[in-house]
């Protein structure tokens with residue numbers, strides 16, 4: 001949106017304000033994807049059960065959703081539950097699902113006020129019916145919103161998504177000769193959305209953990225040591241400012257010039 005929208009919620013004179021003023025609003029990442037990690041370690045540091053880390057992580061979710069919307073980010077994707085997360089103790093899985101339901105119920109009004117469209121990517125059909133119902137309510141009630149698209153990746157796996165896309169393409173009767181990267185993208189969960197420009201991972205791990213494998217081909221990756229429950233607006237702004245200092249090359253050469261142009265220019269006297 002704008003600097004003004006952001007400054008409206010930032011205490012004047014705070015480090016957040018300094019960072020907000022460094023953001024170039026003409027070069028925002030269109031899509032930010034986040035691997036929220038470190039909830040368990042955050043809880044362990046406080047001698048609390050792991051689930052308390054997830055509970056505390058909800059405040060970070062709230063802060064990041066609001067900041068992203070105020071910044072003017074088009075798409076925000078948060079990795080909340082992977083297809084591998086079913087291996088966790090049942091009580092932890094149940095708490096995560098309960099937190100998710102509660103989040104949607106409590107935040108729906110805020111999502112509506114901020115014109116945010118809520119979506120789910122993954123295999124939600126394999127979730128418990130009560131969770132599916134709550135998700136459906138959130139999706140349906142925000143469907144007409146035209147602002148930021150907020151994807152929650154739930155029962156999500158990057159490889160599973162590619163398999164699902166291949167199945168959908170086959171079911172749609174796509175001729176293999178007509179299948180290219182653009183057409184294939186239309187069968188992904190994120191069809192119609194830009195690929196993430198910026199992938200953030202908290203808690204210092206250098207892994208992509210089966211997240212958006214197709215879509216992050218050219219994403220800039222920013223890893224912070226901050227554990228997810230401590231991640232706030234300041235960290236997000238820091239990531240955006242760092243992203244804007246990067247030079248994106250998409251496999252090309254340094255600077256926007258083509259190899260041909262660069263050679264010609266270099267040969268000038």
Ligand code: FPP
Nearest residue numbers: 036037038039040041057058061080100103
């Ligand atoms: C990783 O930390 C975090 C998760 C598997 C779940 C993230 C979920 C939430 C923050 C709550 C629900 C989300 C929404 C969008 C409402 P970890 O448990 O792997 O941490 P560790 O690596 O320190 O053990």
